[in-house]
Amino acid sequence: MNRDDMLRASLRQLPVPDVSPDLLHRIVRSRVMGVRTSLHGRRWTVPWGRIAAAAFILAFLTGSWKLSLTFSRMGQSRVSRDRVKEFLRESGIWRPGREESEPRKTPLPQYALITTDDLDVSRLSEGIWRYTVETTTDDILTRRSGDIGVRLARTRFGDRPAWMVNTERQLAAQWDRFADTAYLDPRSLRPQQMVAYGNRGRTRLFQTFPADSGLESIVMTGPIQRSWHGGVLLPFPRNVLFVSDWSITRLVPVLPAIPFSRHWSGTLYQIAFISQAGIRSIAPVDLKVVGSDRVTVPAGTYDCWRVEIGSRFGDAERATLWISRDKGWLIQKQTRAGEFVVTTQLQRYDPGS
Secondary structure, eight states, rough: OHHHHHHHHHHTOOOOOOOOOOHHHHHHHHHHHTTTOOOOOOOOOOOOHHHHHHHHHHHHHHHHHHHHHHHHHHGOHHHHHHHHHHHHHHHHHSSGGGSSSOOOOOOOOSBBBBBBOOOOOOOOOOOOEEEEEEETTTTEEEEEEEEEEEEEEEEETTEEEEEEEEEEEEEETTTSOOOEEEEEOOOTTOEEEEEEETTTTEEEEEOOOOSEEEEEEEOSSSOOOEEEEEEEOOOSSOOOOOSSSSGGGGGGGEEEEGGOOOOOOEEEEEEEEEEEEEOOOEEEEEEEEEEEEEEEHHHEEEEEEEEEEEESSSSSSEEEEEEEEETOOOOOOEEETTTTEEEEEEEHHHOOO
């Protein structure tokens, strides 16, 4: 006889107490009343919640240990690094940085490209254009939300003649004034160099544009020091008009040279940050004359072409421009975004440099 059989035999020899008459009476009485009475005793239940929690913790610790072990071997194997990045990218728990993202593709132009042969640069003149920006909410509340100044002057860039464009922007929601200077080729009006400052002079943006490419350097100084450097090939011919910067305000100095007329349409290009992968750096700007109006602004009353403009940086921005028919100046710009209407109006023009 083994140990288990001996244990079972010993248990059978234990005395069993008799059922008390009171308990028997209660059982019979409950049966008569239709109620079932069970003997009280300790019932063992499975703690599924605790078991599930313990299993989750164990799986998490095991996965963390495996992941840390993989990271520790990343320096020894490029294959391991690539597998870890792929795993993290697919899992969604760690998105790759911008430097690992692929640049977004440049959209196609909607209209015929504006080239050097289309421009009439003789219409350009030196001067300063000053604009105010107002925001209207629900067509009721209007407040002044910024000021813009654009200066165009003849100068020299290197050993050649050039147009110099100085732009200042101050928005009421921002505590700093942003200023930049660009040098344009006198014949094609394509930018050759652009320098911008912001963040109280602690951020500097420098762009140059050789024949078929653009180079950029962004340097931040002060409490946080960072820098970015990059370049991009221009996806359009050398004779196509383009502007640097992300603001449509950059169009102000070149608008007089564009041959607006009834039913005219054309596309130029806009170049913003080119050292930040994952951001659309180059996008077409589509222009189309849809009518004519007589517009009154603080600077006076002008007969204008009404031009629809579409800029495809990020979400497409659509706006309406009113451009004077005789001078080519931007008189008014209006953009609608939900319940907001942003209106830019010419306050005054100061001739000369």
